[in-house]
Amino acid sequence: MKIGVLALQGAFREHCLMLDGCGTTAVEIRKPEELDEVAGLVIPGGESTTIGKLMVEWGLMDKIKARVAQGMAVYGTCAGMILLAKEIIDSNQPRLGLMDIVVRRNAFGRQRESFEADMAVPEFGAEPLKAVFIRAPYIEQASQNVNVMARVHDKIVIARQDKMLVTAFHPELTKNDVIHKYFISMIKE
């Protein structure tokens, strides 16, 4: 199975390595037509304003929306979560706006406040998940149709709506591939 990783800016290399390690084939996506051959798309961490502007300028914004409407699964980490949110507090930056969530950017603080924490997520088994939060956002509000899967410090950091999954943190910076495997199972549903 081919899974795209949006490779405009950010930590796309780490997602590719993780997906390849899970037995799928990662494909770097920089042009709209490259989306035609993939069953799912990962939008990596990076700078959401940079990625959003490049998506608009190089024609990826509309194409991704069209592919998601056709049933392509999407997983957004950190910046990817911001880009998938309908509402971004205090920002009018370009976005896909596909998920019924309200997101706050740099919500835990600046780099000084970035942190790692162990997190229990029932859906992903008994073993706690090591989560790395870097200038991370969180979900301030989620609609009824959004499945809230985990919180840290009482803030929503994993959520799913239909075939869209978001995490505020970076599993690709650890060795734990449980979330990538979950995303692959979502694609197959």
Add this chain to the structure above:
Amino acid sequence: MQQGTFRVKAGLAEMLKGGVIMDVTTPEQAKIAEEAGACAVMALERVPADIRAAGGVARMADPTIILRIMDAVTIPVMAKGRIGHFVEAQIIESLGVDYIDESEVLTPADDKYHIDKHQFKVPFVCGAKNLGEALRRIGEGAAMIRTKGEPGTGNVVEAVKHIRMVMSEIRQLQSLTNEEVFTFAKNIAAPLELVMEVKRLGRLPVVNFAAGGIATPADAALMMHLGCDGIFVGSGVFKSGDPVRRAKAIVSATTYYNDPKILAEVSRDLGEAMVGIDISTIADHERMQDRGW
């Protein structure tokens, strides 16, 4: 919950990859950089070209300048402190800056020692001309490396020399047997464990950006081809004729470095590039790349 771990420090650099970090001296310039798609800005009192022209001792920027730039943008903000000047670094950390550049662009404050960067919660980026220098800085706690190039010249040749040197040394290292690695580490004056790690990974253990002389979209794409993870543009944007267009063009060129058609498109009608300096006309004692130990 743990803060200031090496994973968190190096992790921010991972998020900056494939992006462009731009030198800015005012909140207005910072907003232009953010609008153009910069993934971070470097808050400075003067860009390297002006530091070079002014001469004298170059120091950390006034905290007011850094704070005003932090207020103006939502992207990460970096700031420079002098080599070895750990008090400047403490001051910058206390402001809440996201990355500190222990930089040869400023006049060194210590002629023998760099800062013990492990003592800080905020991550550091440092310049390097070769593998040994890069690994010494990482050993001291740097979570990100950049080529030194020759700052403020608009001439990419030194940055090319430095990334080619690092990549060539990594390839050489990978061909060595273990007993040869011990002597290799001694010869490049780098910590053995880090040399072993580079041999295993086939790359530096942290992100490595290009810096020092990048002035055009083609320069940025060249550095990405040679193995850099992203681009610092110092004087190249705001010393050019049309900073907005040039900044946007360099951002696109860094993403699409492998596509000459797109590079041609974004390189059109950019106005005057910054005036460049031939490296051979710079006296030895004025070469910033020779600062650092």
